[in-house]
Amino acid sequence: MEHYKYFQNKECEYFPCHKTDDPDNFNCLFCYCPLYHLGDKCGGNFTYTSKGIKSCINCMRPHLKENYDLIKDTLVKNQ
Template sequence: MSENYKFFQHKDCEFFPCHKVKDTKDFNCLFCYCPLYTLGDKCGGNFKYVNGIKDCSNCLIPHSKNGYDYIMSKWEEVSRLASENHKK
């Protein structure tokens, strides 16, 4: 079975690529905005806080070849957080 659903590239986007990379061949645009952002320190990415705002500009997890699988592995945490916030 094909796994094409795990990769999308939008080369016509005015921000492509949105991160500095040596080669854009495997740059994945599927998660243009990372769904793990809301996990804060638990996302597992290479980020820092600048003036209290999470800066993910050095993180390539959602744009990497295995980014889809990594994000799906964290999906239960994202879902749980969304459910907890909904109950408030």
């Protein structure tokens, strides 16, 4: 089963918060990415703005249902 690895809130005013071709499989569990604080070690598709702020606008890594274990393992590895 493993239903705990996926949550979706279609009533959220920001849903989906990233452009996606597959909104029915958009995972809201990690609404705020737990990997953000890892900076360039997060493994996601991020860029830095001209002011040096990390932008994750093009990153779907935490919003894919199948990436739950990858997110968890990355957190454990970078404790």
